[in-house]
Amino acid sequence: MIQDDYPTLDGRPLSPESLMMSYGYDPHLSEGAVKPPIFQTSTFVFRSAEEGKAFFEIAMGERPRGAEPMGLIYSRLNNPNLEILEDRLTLWDRAEACAVFSSGMSAIATTLLYLLNPGDVVVHSEPLYGGTDYLIKRILPRFGIGHAGFRANGQADDIQTALAQPEVAERVALIFVETPANPTNALVDIGACVAAARTLSTPTKRVRVAVDNTFLGPLFQHPLQMGADLVLYSATKFIGGHSDLIAGACLGPADLIDGIKGMRLMLGTMADAHTSWLLLRSLETLKVRMEAQAAGACRIARFLAHHAKVEWVYYPGLLEPSDAGYDIFKKQCLSTGSMVTFNVRAMEGSDGEAEAFRFLNALRLFHLAVSLGGTESLAEHPYTMTHADVALEDRLAMGITPKMVRLSIGLENPDDLIADLEQALRSV
Ligand SMILES: *Cc1c(COP(=O)(O)O)cnc(C)c1O
Numbered sequence: 001m002i003q004d005d006y007p008t009l010d011g012r013p014l015s016p017e018s019l020m021m022s023y024g025y026d027p028h029l030s031e032g033a034v035k036p037p038i039f040q041t042s043t044f045v046f047r048s049a050e051e052g053k054a055f056f057e058i059a060m061g062e063r064p065r066g067a068e069p070m071g072l073i074y075s076r077l078n079n080p081n082l083e084i085l086e087d088r089l090t091l092w093d094r095a096e097a098c099a100v101f102s103s104g105m106s107a108i109a110t111t112l113l114y115l116l117n118p119g120d121v122v123v124h125s126e127p128l129y130g131g132t133d134y135l136i137k138r139i140l141p142r143f144g145i146g147h148a149g150f151r152a153n154g155q156a157d158d159i160q161t162a163l164a165q166p167e168v169a170e171r172v173a174l175i176f177v178e179t180p181a182n183p184t185n186a187l188v189d190i191g192a193c194v195a196a197a198r199t200l201s202t203p204t205k206r207v208r209v210a211v212d213n214t215f216l217g218p219l220f221q222h223p224l225q226m227g228a229d230l231v232l233y234s235a236t237k238f239i240g241g242h243s244d245l246i247a248g249a250c251l252g253p254a255d256l257i258d259g260i261k262g263m264r265l266m267l268g269t270m271a272d273a274h275t276s277w278l279l280l281r282s283l284e285t286l287k288v289r290m291e292a293q294a295a296g297a298c299r300i301a302r303f304l305a306h307h308a309k310v311e312w313v314y315y316p317g318l319l320e321p322s323d324a325g326y327d328i329f330k331k332q333c334l335s336t337g338s339m340v341t342f343n344v345r346a347m348e349g350s351d352g353e354a355e356a357f358r359f360l361n362a363l364r365l366f367h368l369a370v371s372l373g374g375t376e377s378l379a380e381h382p383y384t385m386t387h388a389d390v391a392l393e394d395r396l397a398m399g400i401t402p403k404m405v406r407l408s409i410g411l412e413n414p415d416d417l418i419a420d421l422e423q424a425l426r427s428v
Contacts, residue, residue: 006091024087042075090251093224096253098257103246104248112140115208120171121172126394130388132176175208183382211223229256233248237373290338311346313341345403365377374408374410376412379406381405382404386406
């Protein structure tokens with residue numbers, strides 16, 4: 001469900017970037033401080049026993065939520081920094097509600113544990129972030145939850161083929177999609193997944209669609225507006241944007257997010273006050289950062305595409321109308337993003353790892369590190385690093401090979417970054 005009653009100025013709806021400095025915070029409740037203070041406290045004082053009782057009744061759903069504001073109780077349940085952050089994050093995706101977590105993985109794990117029961121099946125796109133892949137394929141099966149994958153950038157009916165497998169159609173409870181996929185930038189048609197979920201839903205069982213929107217969101221892709229039920233983020237990446245915190249988020253309709261927050265309360269996977277405060281700082285510059293990073297990445301992708309030592313570049317901005325993913329890109333992405341993955345050209349008889357490592361070791365401005373979306377540019381080797389957990393045959397089937405390098409483009413001058421790539425490619 002899409003929220004549409006955000007603040008206006010003389011009838012003009014205000015853009016999210018205009019609201020990132022003010023929405024959801026009243027300075028006069030905090031001595032006039034223009035920025036929210038960090039509410040570094042575990043618990044909150046009640047004015048009376050009656051008030052404490054009432055707050056708990058609202059928190060436990062025994063009194064209608066919304067009629068009265070839920071008072072502050074304990075920082076595993078709510079905290080001013082967490083609540084202001086959640087309100088502001090809803091603006092970009094026009095979501096009804098948001099829950100922020102201690103990491104992207106805790107956002108995904110808490111959401112899946114809330115949505116799934118023994119006997120259910122998750123149908124998911126591939127490749128997935130390494131941690132999500134491990135959770136779905138190795139941990140959830142211990143709780144009787146099955147899985148079936150379909151290839152991103154595949155044929156339009158791949159999802160139907162996955163759903164048609166024995167026992168999948170009757171048992172599927174969730175379609176989990178990551179698009180663009182980490183690390184290959186392969187795309188999945190969110191609208192097609194929503195249509196498939198609707199077809200399989202019955203009056204007693206709703207098949208949900210959840211989208212990991214870490215690579216393009218919340219600026220450049222809006223899955224909720226395409227009919228997805230939930231959108232998930234590793235807020236460690238672009239939303240945090242400075243490589244100095246770990247956090248995650250899940251957004252969607254208020255009833256679902258309420259349930260997910262109930263699970264979060266019991267697992268203790270919420271973000272703390274300091275992390276929430278850092279994320280509020282980050283949200284103020286999210287749009288300018290993401291736009292500048294994407295502009296730099298476009299130039300770098302074009303430079304790599306014309307380099308003799310580069311065999312292939314995976315970047316949505318280089319898709320041609322005949323390529324898999326082109327139509328999906330046109331339909332659902334608002335930018336080409338700032339993740340550029342490429343294969344180095346390997347010598348005859350080499351799998352490419354030695355060449356990729358020589359390149360990575362020669363970089364001087366790029367840092368050799370996993371993670372992405374920060375102000376500084378990073379380079380890593382998915383085959384032996386972020387995706388080392390993925391079963392070998394799956395890695396190879398998805399094109400995650402030893403010659404692949406993944407770049408996250410930051411805010412440095414693109415000409416300086418190109419100079420660094422140029423000198424490092426000389427050593428390949
Ligand atoms: C990093 C990442 C995650 C996991 O997030 P953490 O904040 O590291 O727990 C999930 N999905 C994608 C696409 C990611 O890049």
